[in-house]
Amino acid sequence: MYILYGSIGSGSASVEAALAVSGIEYEIVQVTTAEGLHLTEDFKAINPRQQVPALRLPDRSVMTEGSAMMLHLADALPSTELAPAPGTAARAQHDRWLVFMAINIYEGELRKAYSDRYTDDPQGAEGVRSSADAYVKRHHAIIEEAISGPFILGDRMTMADIYLWMLAGWMDQEWLATHCPKIVALAARVRQDPRIAPIHAAHFG
Ligand SMILES: N[C@@H](CCC(=O)N[C@@H](CS)C(=O)NCC(=O)O)C(=O)O
Numbered sequence: 553m554y555i556l557y558g559s560i561g562s563g564s565a566s567v568e569a570a571l572a573v574s575g576i577e578y579e580i581v582q583v584t585t586a587e588g589l590h591l592t593e594d595f596k597a598i599n600p601r602q603q604v605p606a607l608r609l610p611d612r613s614v615m616t617e618g619s620a621m622m623l624h625l626a627d628a629l630p631s632t633e634l635a636p637a638p639g640t641a642a643r644a645q646h647d648r649w650l651v652f653m654a655i656n657i658y659e660g661e662l663r664k665a666y667s668d669r670y671t672d673d674p675q676g677a678e679g680v681r682s683s684a685d686a687y688v689k690r691h692h693a694i695i696e697e698a699i700s701g702p703f704i705l706g707d708r709m710t711m712a713d714i715y716l717w718m719l720a721g722w723m724d725q726e727w728l729a730t731h732c733p734k735i736v737a738l739a740a741r742v743r744q745d746p747r748i749a750p751i752h753a754a755h756f757g
Contacts, residue, residue: 554578555608557598559585563618563658564605565755566718570625570711572747574632619654622711623647634711642705649695649704650712657695657719660688689727692719696732702741709742717742721756 554571558564558580571578583589583604590602599606599616607621608614615621626635636642663670663684667677670684695716700706703713720728720739729736743752 553610555581557581557583557595557604557606557608559583559590559604561755562604563718565721565751566711566715567605567607567618567621567625568755569714569717569742569748569751570622570634572751573634573714573745574625574629575747576629617654618658619650619715622650622715626711633708634714636705636710646705646710646712649698650715652691653695653712653715653719656691657688660684660691661719661722664688688723689731692723692728692732692735696734699734699738701734701738703738709745713738713742714748717748717752718755721752 554576556564556567556571556578558568559582562585564580568580583595583606585604589595590599590604596602598608598614601616603616605618605621606614606616607624609624615624623635626632627638630637635646661684664681667681667684670680671677695704698704703709704716705712716735717739720732720735742748
C-alpha cells in the first residue's frame with residue numbers, strides 16, 4: 553500500500569489527488585507543518601529534508617519530490633491513463649510542463665512562503681517575497697499560453713493538470729481570474745472530478 557506523508561494546504565495535495573484518481577489503496581499520515589510535525593526526528597528519518605510530501609511505496613521505500621511522485625504513479629499505474637505513454641512526444645510535453653511547474657512555480661511559492669530563508673539581509677525578506685510573486689505570476693502566464701484546452705495537453709486530464717490545479721489554488725484568485733482564464737477553467741474541471749472534490753475542500757476550503 554502507498555503511504556503519503558502530507559499536510560493540509562501543502563504540496564501533498566496533488567499527490568493525494570493523483571492517488572485518489574488512481575483508485576488504489578493508500579493511507580495519509582498527517583505531518584502538519586503548522587504544528588512543526590515535519591521537524592521531528594521520526595519524520596527526519598523518513599525525509600532528511602524535513603518537507604512534505606513524502607511517499608512510501610508498496611515495497612516500503614520512500615521517495616520525495618511531489619512532481620516525481622506524479623510521474624511515478626502515472627508509470628506504476630498505466631491503466632489510469634493519467635499521462636501519455638512513456639517515450640512518446642505527448643509524454644515529453646507532459647513531463648516538460650510538470651517539471652516546468654515544479655522548478656519555477658512551486659519553487660517560487662516557497663520563496664514567497666519562506667522569504668527569510670532566501671536572504672541574509674534582515675530587511676531583505678519583503679524584496680524576496682515580492683520578486684518571487686512576480687516570478688510565479690510570469691510562469692503562470694507562460695502555462696496559460698501553452699494550454700491547448702480544456703486541459704494542458706488537450707481533452708484528457710493528466711498528472712500535469714492535477715499539479716496545476718494545486719498551484720492555482722495557492723494563487724491570488726482575483727489575479728488568476730483576470731490574467732489566466734484558461735488556468736481557472738482547467739482548475740475548475742479538475743476540482744469537479746468527484747474523486748478530487750473532497751480533497752479540494754480539505755486543502756482549499
Ligand atoms: N521540492 C519539494 C518541496 C517540498 C516542500 O517545500 N514542502 C513544503 C510544504 S509545501 C514544506 O514541507 N515546508 C516545510 C518547511 O520547509 O519547513 C517538492 O517538490 O516536493
